[in-house]
Amino acid sequence: MPRSEEAAAWTYAVYNAVREVPHGKVTSYGHIARLLGKPECPRQVGVSLKALLSATAQPDAHYNNSNVPWQRIINAKGGISPRGANGASQQATALEAEGVQVTRGALGEYTIDFTTYGWFPDRLPSDLSSEEEDEE
DNA sequence: AGCTTGACGGTGA
């Protein structure tokens, strides 16, 4: 498991938030971070998702690439980060399989229309009834 | 043990 309880909580929160993303919809790293109360840490969202593919972040294999729709998380520009390139195409394919229209650029860039497929709630559905504490 | 990079994003120039 992650190095600290705090880090683990963050990681789980990320996975939980990602699972809230409806089928056929996409959201951004930054939005997930915002929902978790860490608008300045979109990077950590990516870090956590990265760990999803590694055994490091799977203390009990409760979260893995099968039950967490990481494919629905793209960057704020509406595109899939280059990453390993190969993984990007895989993500694009997975999204298309859900009915999401993915525009393929000549440079291997993938773009999704947020206007049509974007999912940006102010608060997580499951977060409304309980959990968290911050208000304004 | 320390330094750099990385699935990003917002703001300032």
Next chain:
DNA sequence: GTCACCGCCAAGC
């Protein structure tokens, strides 16, 4: 409109 810098935390070297 584009380019550069900063923040955050963990993993890799």
